[in-house]
Structures are given as C-alpha cells and as structure tokens.
Amino acid sequence: MRVLVIGTEDLAGEHVVKLLAEKQHEAVALASSENQEEGLKKLGASDVLRTDRNDFSSAFTGCDAVIYLGGASPRTGESKPILIDHELVLDSIKSAKEYGVRLFVLLSALRDDETDTSGSGTTGAKQMPEELLRKEGIAYTIIRPSAPVDKPGKGRVEVAKTLAFEKGEIPKEDLASVLVEALEADSVINKTITVTSGETPIRQALTEL
Template sequence: MDMKNKKNVLVIGANGTTGKMVIDKLARNSAYYAKGMVRKEEQKETMEKLGALPVLGNLETDFSDAFEEVDIVIFAAGAGGGSGADKTKAIDKEGAIKAIDLAKEHGVEKFIMLSAIGAGKPSELDLDEAMEVYYDAKHTADAHLENSGLTYTIVRPGLLTDDEATGKIRASERLQDRDGEITRADVAEVLVQAIELDNLNHKAIEILNERTEIKTSLIRL
C-alpha cells in the first residue's frame, strides 16, 4: 500500500487485554499505523514490541496530545470489574466523553467504540447496583458519540472470554437472544474490520460468537 494512504489509528486502552489484540492486528496490517495510548512509562515497551507507536495519556487527566495526526480512534478502555463506581464513571463515562470531544476537535475520520451488549437500552436488563453504574456509563458515552456529529461505529459484545478466536459471530443492531459469549480476539477483529466497513457507519451493533464468518456477518448489516 502507498505509505501516504496508511491511516493512523489511535487505540485508547491499548494495554488492556482486548486493546493489545487490536494493536497486534493493526500492526500486522499494512494499511495502518498503530498508536497505542498507555498510562504508564513502563507500558511503552509492550506497545513497541507489538509494533505500535506508544503515546502517554491518562483518561482521568489530559490526553489531548495523543490525538495529533490521528485518522481513526478505537476506544477499548474500561475500568474493569471490581474497580468501583467512581473509577467506572471516570473511565467508561467521563473518559470516553472526553475522547469523543477530542476526536471531534482534531477532525478524526471515524470513532469506533467498544461498548457492551444491551447498552442501548439498559432499562431492559436485570442489573445489580454495580452493573447499573457500568451500564449507565456505557449508555451515556454511546449516546454522546451518537450525537457528536462524528462518523462512528459502536460495538456491543456479549460476555467476553479469553478463548481462542473462532472467526465466527452473530451480529445485529439488536440481538433478540443476548445469551452467549464472544472471545476477546473476535471482538478485536470486529473493531479492526469496522474501520473500513462503511455500512457500519452510524450504527451500534451487538455481537456474539456463532456460525457466520465475521466479515460476512458484518457486511450484511
């Protein structure tokens, strides 16, 4: 590919389990330059080993420098289970909203958000208190993105597993049956494929592992 046409892709949450998989896929694809946003100096080496340019940034403070010369943003950050309500609000809601606003300021072409299945309408879900906080954060951030004016895709996976990639999913803007799981590796593949699939623009999609090849499932949407 012509080097001039390579897209700079910023991955926020690049040091997370799914984030590292996204970075690895981007770094292996000649169409992209991967930039991995990490919080700590010592995490830079991991990004470099994966083939990405590391940039320091903290979702709870200032991370505007990470957006220099960025074409695409993949937001894969999350406070993680057991981190408490304050941290969830700071990362999954306020941090995501800041990232969306910065993407708009910097003229980013597309923003791809990793969310959670059912986040479009959390009132339909049976949630405990901790999950209510989490889903409120995801729902609010997703809505902010939908109303931002940016070109976006929101990816809402079911329960994440660390199993090997299957390469096969079920995808819909609203899955009727949300029972099921999906591997982080398959989620990472969907996030990367969403960069080029214009039919996913301005859509939120729910995904679970099933029988259809990932690309086939996505281009049907």
C-alpha cells in the first residue's frame, strides 16, 4: 500500500514512517528541509517530497491511503492536548478526494472543546475537519488519542468509541502503531475512536472494537 504521511515533524510521524517501511508499505513523506529529507529516507520512506504547506497536492498522486498528523500543533508541547490546524487538514482531505485516495486516517484531538491560545485562528476545535471527512465519501478512521508522551511504547492500548478517559497518556510509538494498524483494520473503517495506554495488544484492541 502506498501511504502518504502528513506531519512527519510532529508527534509520532517519524515512528509512522518507520513502521510503514517495516510492514512493507510504501511511505511517502513531505520534507521542508534537506536534513529532514535525509532523516526520513533513513527511516525507510520510499519517497520524500520537498515542498511547503501551501502547495503539496501533487504528493497525493498514486497514494492508496493518507495518515494525517500534520495539524497537530507543536505549540502544545509534551503531555498537552493536540490542536488541529483547520486549513491544512481541510486542504488535505479535499486533495485526497481529488486524487482518488481510498482511506484517510486522521489523528484528531480527544476533546471537543480544545482551543488555541496563540491567536493565530488556524488551530482549535476539531469538529470542522472531522465533519468534512465524514461527508467527502472517502473511507476514514478518526483517532482521538489521550496526551502523546515521549516514553517507550508498550504495544498495548485501550480503545473506545466514546470519550472514556480525559487525563490519560499514550507513548508516541504506540500511537504510531495504532495509526498504521488502522490501515488494515476493517473494524474501524468509517469510525471515530479514542485511544490511550492500556493492557490489550494494539491489533487486538482495534479488531475487537
């Protein structure tokens, strides 16, 4: 499967690229600098495209799926809620539909009322991107994680269809595994799920949902 990863500089993005390569998928990644490009190739990316956020639609060409982490604002920092960049994710969803992408896996935010205090107006509540994705006719999985943290992954999570944990956390490595496993988990197609650290192996947690 050829998979475009948007957001390799944020959160679990590098882990996603590495996992895709290990599972024999073709990982297509976006890079904004030569150093980032080299790093992504070392992680196993099949193609790395040098581009900027204002013009990356051609990256969707030939892709079967998208894993989107690109709207997760780095301003949130460690153990903080994810903020969603409306403009970037909306453009990505529209491009995915235009280029015939079959599956869109969106890393969203856990809470409905997450807000951006930076004053930029580009990030904030997640409802708009999620609603567009549901209406565009692309198969999707929306994943709302608890706070991502830089800790070793355990390979075990708790998954639910509704908000069941407001203050949990999840290692970025495990979050990346959830995003990649969602590509082949029919049980989560066209569903919105919440995920945090738990005791169930990741693949089992998704298939049993």
